[in-house]
Amino acid sequence: MDANELLAWARGPGFDIALTIFVAGMLLRLLEVLALGNKPDLSPPRGSGPKGAVQTLLSRNLPRKAVFDREPLRIINGYVLHIGFFIVLFLYGPHIVLFESFLGFGWPALPSGMIDAVGAITILSLIAALVFRLNNKVIRFISTKDDYVAWTVTLLPLLTGYMAYNHLVASYTMMLALHLLSVELLLVVAPFTKLTHMFSFAMARWYQGYQAGRRGVES
C-alpha cells in the first residue's frame, strides 16, 4: 500500500472504526462504573455534597504541598506533559478544523512554529516520564503492561506529528498517514487502558469531593 492509499484508508474506514470504538468503549467503561451505584447513605449530612464536589473538581488541579515536596520534578514533568499535549492537540490550526466539524464552533489557533516547539518539549517530557517510572523502584515494581502501552500510544501521535511537520524520515503524505494511524491506534486502545482517566478524572474528583463534602470533611 503506498502513502496515498494508506492516507485514504486512515481518513476513511480507519477513522470510522477508531472513533466508534473510542466513543462506544469510553461510554461503556464509564457507564459500567456508574452503574455500580451507591448504597444509600443513611447518615445525616454534615455539609454539602455538591459544594464539596465542585470544590474538589477545581482544587485538585494543583497538588497538595506534602505530595509535591516529595517528588517535585516528577510532578512538574506531569504538568508539562499534559499541558503540552493539550496545546498541541487543541491549538493547532488543522486540529481545530477537525473539532469545528462536529462541535460546530472553532477557536483561534497558535502559530505552527510555536506548536512545533511545544510538541518537541512534550515528547521530551514523555520520555522523562518513562525515565522517572523506571528509576523509581516502587513505581517500576507496580508498573504493568497497561502503563507501557498507554505511554507508547500517547507518544506515537506526538512523534509522527512532529516528524510530518518537519519532513523527517518519509514523505509528508506517508508521515501524515502514519500520524493518523497512530491517532487511530490511540483511540482504539484508550478505553481499555488507564487512559480512561481523561474522562474519569472528573468522575473521581466529583465522587470523592461529594462524599467528603457531605460528611463535612476536607477533601
Add this chain to the structure above:
Amino acid sequence: MDDLTLGERLRQRGVSRRGFMKFCAATASMMALPPIMIPKVAAALEQARRPSVIWLSFQECTGCTESLTRSHAPTIEGLIFDHISLDYHHTLQAAAGDAAEHARDEAMKKNWGEYLLVVDGSIPLGENGNFSAIAGVSNLEMLKEVAEGAAAIVSVGTCAAFGGLPMADPNPTGAVSVSDIIKDKPIVNVPGCPPIPTVITGVLAHFLTFGRLPELDHLNRPKVFFGQNIHDRCYRRPFYERGQFAETFDDEGARKGWCLFKLGCKGPTTYNACATAKWNEGTSFPIEAGHGCIGCSEPNFWDAGGFYRALSLPHANVGETILTAGAAGIAIGAAAAVLNRKRKSDAVDNRETITIKDLSKES
C-alpha cells in the same frame, strides 16, 4: 521528413544564434537546471536529432494535448514540440483512418527500438478491453503492440500515469494505468490533470538534451518537477503558519489571500510544480486564483475524500459517527451493567455460609 538537428532547424526558422542561446537558457530554466548548465544544454540541443514520437490517446479527455498546445505563437514549448517528429497523434495529425494507422506502422518499423511512446488516457480492461478501441483494436492491444518497440514510454496526465478519472469509484470500465500493463520498459509518469505544459516539454527537452529520461521518484515522476509538494512552495504558506485561514470562498480572509486549508486545499500531500512554474507562462495557479489545490497529480485524487474537505478531516461526518457510537456505547454499557448486577445478585444468592467449625476442620 527532414533530418535537421534542432540547431539547424531553428536557424532555418530565422532564429539567430543569440536567439538560440536565449532558447537554451529558457529550456534549461524549464528543466530546472542551474544556469551553469546552459552551455551544455546548448551544445546538446545544437546536435539533437529528431526522435520519432508516437502519441497514443486512449480513455482521455484530450486535456493534456490541449494543455500542451495552448500557445498562439511560437514559444519554447512549441519549438521543442515541433522538433520532435510527431508521427502519430489523433488530434494533431492531418491524416485519418487507414492512412493514419499506416503512418503509425511505418514509423514504428523505421524506428523500431528507438521511438518514444507518449500515452495519454487510461486503458480500460473491462469487456475484454473493448470499452475503448481505435480502428478496431482495443487500447490494451495497441498499447502492448506499440510499447514493444519503444525506447521509453511517457505517461502524460494522471489518467495514463495512475488511472485518473475513469478509474474513480466505481471504475465502470475497469480502467488502469500504463504502468499496470507494461512492466518491461522505462516509464516516466508526468501526472497532472492536466500536467503543466512546461513540465511535459521539460521531459521531452531532457530526452532531447541528454538522450535519457530524468531522475524519477518512487511513483516514477521526474523528481525535478514533482520533488516538492505545493505546500512547501506556496506563497500563502505564511498564513498557514500563522493560523489565518479563509473560511468560505470570497469571505474576508479569502480576499486577503489567506490560506485555503479549510476549503480543502490538498497542497501538503500533492507533489507538482504549480507553485513555482505556475500556469499560462507563469501567470497564476489555482491557489493564487483562490481555489484550493485538488491534488490532481496524485494517484486516486478523485476518491481522496472530497475537494472541499480539509486534509485533517476524515471522509465521514464526524458528528454522526460520534452519535451512533455513543448510542451503541450506552446500549452496551446498560447491558453490561444489567449483567453485572445479575452476576452480583447471583453471587449473593449462591453464597455458601461458612462457620468457624468448617474452617477449623480444614487444615
Add this chain to the structure above:
Amino acid sequence: MSGLDAIDVEVARPIGLTTGNALPILHEIRHALEKLAETGEPKTIDLSSIPLSPEDRDQLLDTLGQGEVEATLDAFGPSNIRETAYPGVWLVQHMSPQGGEHSTLIEITRFPSLLLTPEADVKDGIEHSTPTRFEAGVIKRWMI
C-alpha cells in the same frame, strides 16, 4: 482585443506579502561579485526558480537600481539587458516572441554573454559582406 476589455476585472492580491526571499538573493549576488573580482568567474542566477511574490521582486529590483548601460535584444522575442546600479550586476529580462515575460536572470559578469557577438555569426557575416553584395545594396538604395 474584443469586448473582453470592457469587463471590469478587479484583481485581488494579498498586499504586502513578502516571502523574505529577496535578501538571500542579494547575498548571493554579493558573493558572486566577490568571486568575479577575485577570479573573473561570472555567475548567473535564474529568478524563476525561486518563489518570489510581486513585492519581493519589487524589493529586489528596487535595491539593485539602474546603472549606466541599457541594451535591447531582438532575437527570438525581445529581451532587455541593463546594468544595475552595482557594476557587474546585469539584469537580463527575456520576453517570449508574443511579448509575455519568459524569464528573468541576474548575470554577474563584466559583459553579459548574450551581448557578445557569437564567433560563428562573424564568419557568416563576412560571406554576406562581399564587395558585390555591398555594391548591390548601395545600388538598390540609390535606385529606390
